[in-house]
Amino acid sequence: MSAESSDPGHGHSPAAWTAVIIMLIGVTVGTFAFWFDQPWVVLAGAVVVVIGPIVGGIMSRAGYGVNGPKYQPKGH
Known part of the structure; x- marks a missing residue:
């Protein structure tokens, strides 16, 4: 893969987790x-x-998505 990948983050965000739950x-x-x-x-x-x-989309637009300003990735 190239260094500039458009990896969406596999849904490891509060918005994705909330939608799935x-x-x-x-x-x-x-x-x-x-x-x-x-x-x-x-x-x-x-x-x-x-x-x-719908809730996941709203949370993502509110900044809790993978690329949102309120999302802080955690090291695994």
């Missing part, structure tokens, strides 16, 4: 609701899954 909660709720035959809760879980990337 919200979507995981939505999938978990939807799965349990499907198991217990609660269609309206399945739809609510699907809505939460759609909200996850």
Whole structure:
């Protein structure tokens, strides 16, 4: 790879983590609701899954994304 790579950072940012956690909660709720035959809760879980990337995008624009000014990378 070249020295000037356009590596997006693999999502190691507060915005990405928040979006993924919200979507995981939505999938978990939807799965349990499907198991217990609660269609309206399945739809609510699907809505939460759609909200996850929206919240992640808002946080990224607010500076908590990989290239944002409020993001501080941690050494691994």
